[in-house]
Amino acid sequence: MTYQSGDIKVQALQNIDLTINPGEFTAIVGPSGSGKTTLLNIIGGLDSPTKGSVKINDTYITQLHEDELIDFRLHNIGFIFQSYNLIPVLTAKENVEFLMLLQNREEEFRSERTLKLLKAVGLEDQIYKRPNEMSGGQQQRVAVARALASKPSFILADEPTANLDSKSSENLLNIMQKLNKNEKTTFIFSTHDQRVINKANRIVTIEDGKIISDTSQ
Amino acid sequence: MEFKLAWRNIFRNKRRSIITISSIIFAVIFSVTMRSLQNGAYDNMLKNIVGNYLGYIQIHYKGFWKEKTIDNSYYIKDLDSLNNDPTLAYINHRVEGFALASHEKESKPVVILGINQTAKSEQAQIKNSLIDGSFLYNESNGILIGKGLQKIMNITIGDSLIFLSQGFQGSIASGIYPVVGIVDLKTPDLNKRSVIMSLNNAQDFFGIYHMASSAIIGPKNEKWEKTEKSISNQLDSSKFEVMNWQQMLPELKQLIDVDRAGGTFVLIILYSILTFSLFGTVLMLAEERNFEFGVLVAIGMRKSIITRISLYETLIMSVAGVILGLICVIPVVTYFHFFPINLSGQMQEVVEQFGFEAIIPTSLDPWISLTQAIIVFTITLVVNLYTLIKIKNIQPTKAMRA
Numbered sequence: 339m340t341y342q343s344g345d346i347k348v349q350a351l352q353n354i355d356l357t358i359n360p361g362e363f364t365a366i367v368g369p370s371g372s373g374k375t376t377l378l379n380i381i382g383g384l385d386s387p388t389k390g391s392v393k394i395n396d397t398y399i400t401q402l403h404e405d406e407l408i409d410f411r412l413h414n415i416g417f418i419f420q421s422y423n424l425i426p427v428l429t430a431k432e433n434v435e436f437l438m439l440l441q442n443r444e445e446e447f448r449s450e451r452t453l454k455l456l457k458a459v460g461l462e463d464q465i466y467k468r469p470n471e472m473s474g475g476q477q478q479r480v481a482v483a484r485a486l487a488s489k490p491s492f493i494l495a496d497e498p499t500a501n502l503d504s505k506s507s508e509n510l511l512n513i514m515q516k517l518n519k520n521e522k523t524t525f526i527f528s529t530h531d532q533r534v535i536n537k538a539n540r541i542v543t544i545e546d547g548k549i550i551s552d553t554s555q
Numbered sequence: 556m557e558f559k560l561a562w563r564n565i566f567r568n569k570r571r572s573i574i575t576i577s578s579i580i581f582a583v584i585f586s587v588t589m590r591s592l593q594n595g596a597y598d599n600m601l602k603n604i605v606g607n608y609l610g611y612i613q614i615h616y617k618g619f620w621k622e623k624t625i626d627n628s629y630y631i632k633d634l635d636s637l638n639n640d641p642t643l644a645y646i647n648h649r650v651e652g653f654a655l656a657s658h659e660k661e662s663k664p665v666v667i668l669g670i671n672q673t674a675k676s677e678q679a680q681i682k683n684s685l686i687d688g689s690f691l692y693n694e695s696n697g698i699l700i701g702k703g704l705q706k707i708m709n710i711t712i713g714d715s716l717i718f719l720s721q722g723f724q725g726s727i728a729s730g731i732y733p734v735v736g737i738v739d740l741k742t743p744d745l746n747k748r749s750v751i752m753s754l755n756n757a758q759d760f761f762g763i764y765h766m767a768s769s770a771i772i773g774p775k776n777e778k779w780e781k782t783e784k785s786i787s788n789q790l791d792s793s794k795f796e797v798m799n800w801q802q803m804l805p806e807l808k809q810l811i812d813v814d815r816a817g818g819t820f821v822l823i824i825l826y827s828i829l830t831f832s833l834f835g836t837v838l839m840l841a842e843e844r845n846f847e848f849g850v851l852v853a854i855g856m857r858k859s860i861i862t863r864i865s866l867y868e869t870l871i872m873s874v875a876g877v878i879l880g881l882i883c884v885i886p887v888v889t890y891f892h893f894f895p896i897n898l899s900g901q902m903q904e905v906v907e908q909f910g911f912e913a914i915i916p917t918s919l920d921p922w923i924s925l926t927q928a929i930i931v932f933t934i935t936l937v938v939n940l941y942t943l944i945k946i947k948n949i950q951p952t953k954a955m956r957a
Contacts, residue, residue, distance in 0.1 A: 384853055384952045385952050405857055405858075408852060408856070411853070411854065412854070412855025412856075413855070415855075417853055423847075423850040425847070427564055427567055428560070437854060439556045440855055
């Protein structure tokens with residue numbers, strides 16, 4: 339995988355061969371610029387590799403057209419971003435419900451699941467609040483609920499605790515871990531945060547675009 | 556959900572939305588007012604000169620328009636066949652000739668207009684113009700004169716005017732006629748030189764029995780072009796000339812065309828200002844939302860849905876702007892239609908010199924509001940194309956990195 343930086347072509351990832359198994363709680367770690375985010379983007383179909391392929395379940399997502407890829411992400415991948423990225427004009431409930439609406443789910447199913455997920459992340463009393471009325475930690479928990487709403491095969495989280503204080507980070511990690519254990523949701527996240535790394539059951543370390551270690555704990 | 560998102564996005568940055576809607580409201584108000592004033596002024600000119608006096612179409616003996624002598628008159632029965640034309644509402648034969656009018660020590664050249672005083676359309680027009688005295692009665696040899704002529708010659712109702720002119724084929728025409736009424740023909744020039752008498756009296760005066768100099772054609776509807784075509788096809792072009800008001804008054808047509816072009820130019824400037832002002836808003840909006848669009852695509856929203864949401868936003872704001880603009884402008888236009896702007900001072904003199912009434916009423920033609928609303932609405936939609944292109948080309952990772 340290469341990208342252009344000014345006039346120079348930079349090889350962001352090379353010879354990556356990585357298989358993530360269902361139910362894993364995997365941390366991608368490495369220094370800044372090592373290629374963690376690029377790897378997550380490629381797994382999530384947000385970027386295309388210049389060479390190679392990505393297979394999720396039985397689908398080679400690198401061969402999908404734009405709309406097919408968007409639909410694939412909608413049904414198979416949940417995203418948690420570093421800066422939450424909730425829709426500012428929607429309430430917590432609407433933000434979580436949003437992806438299910440795009441999936442054309444029944445209203446009853448949507449309401450039930452939204453409340454269940456918001457309860458799971460401890461925000462059942464904040465459902466009518468908009469993002470600007472919530473703290474960073476609360477927004478990130480809504481983002482987790484949103485990521486899970488579409489019943490994805492796995493969740494990609496890019497530095498999910500980077501903007502949170504230690505208490506909120508701890509709280510979020512506990513929720514993610516609980517969801518991983520109880521609902522068998524696969525999590526793949528990039529992080530610098532040692533507390534997050536400690537919670538992971540698999541750690542993939544990247545440096546200069548290459549996997550230098552892949553350990554389970 | 557799409558509509559809800561669009562609706563809430565409008566309230567996200569209230570100040571910007573208000574500015575956008577205000578610029579649309581302003582554009583609608585300005586363009587509709589301007590066009591209504593222009594068209595109202597044209598309509599008034601046409602109504603005064605064409606509607607009340609000249610008619611939209613006239614038929615003459617060939618050559619009459621170039622050489623308006625009484626010798627170029629036609630036999631009325633030669634046009635009887637036109638009475639069966641379904642595109643015609645009426646034909647009014649008139650006699651039009653020049654004479655020297657005298658009253659006491661005053662003499663003045665005038666135009667004598669002989670009208671069929673029993674025809675409803677002539678009655679309606681002239682009776683509406685009557686400001687003093689009475690209308691022309693059958694068998695009476697009374698005459699009506701313009702209010703300008705009355706003032707110049709110091710005439711009161713009941714006074715008589717003596718006319719001297721050249722009649723048919725070189726005969727001498729003369730006669731004395733009592734003034735029974737004063738008319739305001741709404742055009743200063745016409746008011747200063749017009750004398751109206753019955754068709755029979757005019758035929759007697761000029762010695763053109765059973766003849767007339769012009770036939771005023773009333774079209775069945777506003778599309779006089781169709782009537783003109785139908786008449787032209789029926790008449791012998793070597794004997795008759797069929798003329799529309801644009802041919803009879805080319806200066807008026809030219810004046811309207813030039814003025815309309817000027818108005819169009821001003822409107823183009825207005826539309827350009829609106830386009831750039833809206834484009835600025837759209838540009839800011841698209842740049843600001845770029846990140847958000849990237850997130851939406853990343854989490855699984857198709858670009859077509861984002862496009863629709865963006866379109867709804869634009870539609871809501873432009874529809875609101877256009878409707879509010881129309882709500883503001885319609886009462887104003889209606890008011891100035893019934894209470895026209897009266898020109899005064901130099902402006903009044905200039906306008907009257909051209910023979911027009913010095914007032915500017917607005918036009919109530921709904922087509923003006925509709926056209927301007929559609930144009931402003933279309934500009935808003937076209938400007939929004941930028942956002943649509945931006946959405947189409949969005950790449951989530953790039954957008955989220957920005």
